[in-house]
Amino acid sequence: MSGYAPYVWGSFGFTAMVLAWNWWAPRSRRRRILEAELDE
Amino acid sequence: MTKRQQRMTAVAALVLGIGVAAALAFTAFRKNMMYFYTPTDLVAQAVPAGAKIRLGGLVVAGTLQRGEGLDVRFTVADCEQSVPVRYSGILPDLFREGQGIVATGRVGPDGVFMADEVLAKHDENYMPPELAEKLVAADGRHSCAEFSRPVMGRRPAIADRPSQS
Amino acid sequence: MWTWFHRLASPPFFFRLAERWAPWLGVAALVLLAWGWIGGLVFAPPDYQQKDAFRIIYVHVPAAAVSLSLYTLMALAGAVAVIWRMKLAECVLVATAPVGASMTVVALVTGMLWGKPMWGTYWVWDARLTSELVLLFLYLGVIGLYRAFDDPRAGARACALLAIVGVVNVPIVKYSVEWWNSLHQGSTIMKLGKPSIALEMAIPLYAAVAGTLLFCGYAILRRVQNELLWRERGTQWVRELRVGEPGR
Numbered sequence: 001m002s003g004y005a006p007y008v009w010g011s012f013g014f015t016a017m018v019l020a021w022n023w024w025a026p027r028s029r030r031r032r033i034l035e036a037e038l039d040e
Numbered sequence: 041m042t043k044r045q046q047r048m049t050a051v052a053a054l055v056l057g058i059g060v061a062a063a064l065a066f067t068a069f070r071k072n073m074m075y076f077y078t079p080t081d082l083v084a085q086a087v088p089a090g091a092k093i094r095l096g097g098l099v100v101a102g103t104l105q106r107g108e109g110l111d112v113r114f115t116v117a118d119c120e121q122s123v124p125v126r127y128s129g130i131l132p133d134l135f136r137e138g139q140g141i142v143a144t145g146r147v148g149p150d151g152v153f154m155a156d157e158v159l160a161k162h163d164e165n166y167m168p169p170e171l172a173e174k175l176v177a178a179d180g181r182h183s184c185a186e187f188s189r190p191v192m193g194r195r196p197a198i199a200d201r202p203s204q205s
Numbered sequence: 206m207w208t209w210f211h212r213l214a215s216p217p218f219f220f221r222l223a224e225r226w227a228p229w230l231g232v233a234a235l236v237l238l239a240w241g242w243i244g245g246l247v248f249a250p251p252d253y254q255q256k257d258a259f260r261i262i263y264v265h266v267p268a269a270a271v272s273l274s275l276y277t278l279m280a281l282a283g284a285v286a287v288i289w290r291m292k293l294a295e296c297v298l299v300a301t302a303p304v305g306a307s308m309t310v311v312a313l314v315t316g317m318l319w320g321k322p323m324w325g326t327y328w329v330w331d332a333r334l335t336s337e338l339v340l341l342f343l344y345l346g347v348i349g350l351y352r353a354f355d356d357p358r359a360g361a362r363a364c365a366l367l368a369i370v371g372v373v374n375v376p377i378v379k380y381s382v383e384w385w386n387s388l389h390q391g392s393t394i395m396k397l398g399k400p401s402i403a404l405e406m407a408i409p410l411y412a413a414v415a416g417t418l419l420f421c422g423y424a425i426l427r428r429v430q431n432e433l434l435w436r437e438r439g440t441q442w443v444r445e446l447r448v449g450e451p452g453r
Contacts, residue, residue, distance in 0.1 A: 007261065007322050008258065008261055010318050011264050012242065012263075015311050022424040023231075033435055034446070036438070037438055047288045058373045075329070075386055131325075132322075132323065134254065134255070159326055160324050161324065162324075163401075165393075166259055166402040168253060168403055170250075171253070172253030172254070186391070187386070189386045
């Protein structure tokens with residue numbers, strides 16, 4: 001990576017984390033909504 | 041007009057109004073939105089002497105001289121004018137002759153720009169090294185077009201200068 | 206055509222439609238992202254000038270392009286919500302804001318990580334960087350405003366107005382590098398005319414842009430579904446859904 005590895009991997013790693021959050025957050029909220037629905 | 045048409049008109053008027061207001065504001069404050077002055081601006085003395093400013097341009101090929109330690113001298117030019125620069129400090133990896141840079145500092149009494157920070161400004165072209173070599177053989181120069189937007193306009197009138205106070 | 210439009214706006218209908226399409230959108234997004242990222246990290250040649258640091262383009266440009274597209278989508282949904290009082294548009298508006306905000310953060314952070322080794326600084330206050338930061342604040346404003354309201358309909362309408370007012374910033378971000386001089390360079394691919402990038406570098410970039418866009422489409426669909434579920438909680442169709450989907 002011609003000496004720029006921390007910057008390149010840091011960028012891709014950060015982006016991957018944010019994409020993973022975008023996948024996980026709505027999934028977990030959906031579970032919470034539906035569980036609350038069951039408790040009522 | 042139905043209620044819905046009224047709302048439609050209101051939304052259109054809102055967007056248009058804000059757009060016009062923004063356009064007027066940015067036209068009035070155009071020079072405050074400029075990140076750097078060009079050598080043309082400096083040569084036209086549109087910038088008050090001694091003020092801390094940024095200067096953007098290409099490092100002219102053949103002008104780079106390294107002194108003691110981290111001292112460097114080089115000339116920065118846009119498509120029309122050039123300004124000598126002196127700097128002591130760490131240069132970015134991309135710094136080289138022909139490269140676009142933006143330097144922060146002051147114009148000294150001798151007309152030399154004393155920089156205390158130098159940043160590299162690369163262009164929007166990306167290509168593999170082999171292709172670049174071929175292009176260098178053909179032309180070999182970075183474009184000065186990126187630095188062809190003087191803050192004060194291409195030929196600053198004397199009347200422009202009082203507004204700089 | 207109008208009946209279809211009205212049916213699309215019905216919560217249970219849209220929910221089921223999204224349920225059917227979201228997985229495919231997600232798979233297509235992952236395929237394109239994998240293509241773009243692997244192509245960009247492994248197969249694309251290093252840049253003649255920036256060497257391997259240029260590879261940050263494969264996450265930075267897609268995030269920046271999508272952050273602007275999503276804001277436009279959000280403002281359009283806001284306009285539909287205000288003019289036609291359409292509930293689904295309100296849901297799209299509030300679902301887009303967090304996804305758009307996260308993409309703006311990615312654009313800013315990867316831009317800083319690119320700026321440090323190439324320009325020599327993480328941050329400068331030039332027109333492009335500043336206007337992209339304003340874009341983040343607009344997204345955060347929409348998110349915060351929605352949370353401040355107890356009534357989701359009133360909240361969504363207030364957000365719609367903020368989103369519409371803020372849309373003026375979209376062309377400012379996009380054309381900031383042309384209207385003013387800046388440290389940030391001009392556009393490489395998101396412009397009219399020939400892209401300023403070699404073809405073998407450009408193809409993974411297009412794949413990454415398309416993949417990021419589809420991925421955000423997936424995330425927004427899922428969030429719209431949640432918004433519909435939340436607003437319609439207690440209704441028959443949501444209860445049926447709960448019974449019909451054990452284990453979820």
